[in-house]
Amino acid sequence: MENKNPSPFAFGRRNYQIMLVGLLVMAIGFIIMALDAEPYGYGFLGLTLGPIILVIGFLIQFFAILAKPRKNV
Secondary structure (H helix, E strand, O other): OOOOOOOOOOHHHHHHHHHHHHHHHHHHHHHHHOOOHHHHHHOOOHHHHHHHHHHHHHHHHHHHHOOOOOOOO
């Protein structure tokens, strides 16, 4: 059977929710890096914790793009 009413969106609702979580995690990573009190961000927050949180956010985004949308039966 053909899908007579295709969705105008590229991804499903679940994918967009995961993407939103990924964006929030990435924003938290940037905020953590900005909170570093050391000059030029050379402290623990700017060089270690913030980038780790950012990588986690990018991995969440990658998963959100590759996750198959659920089929409504």
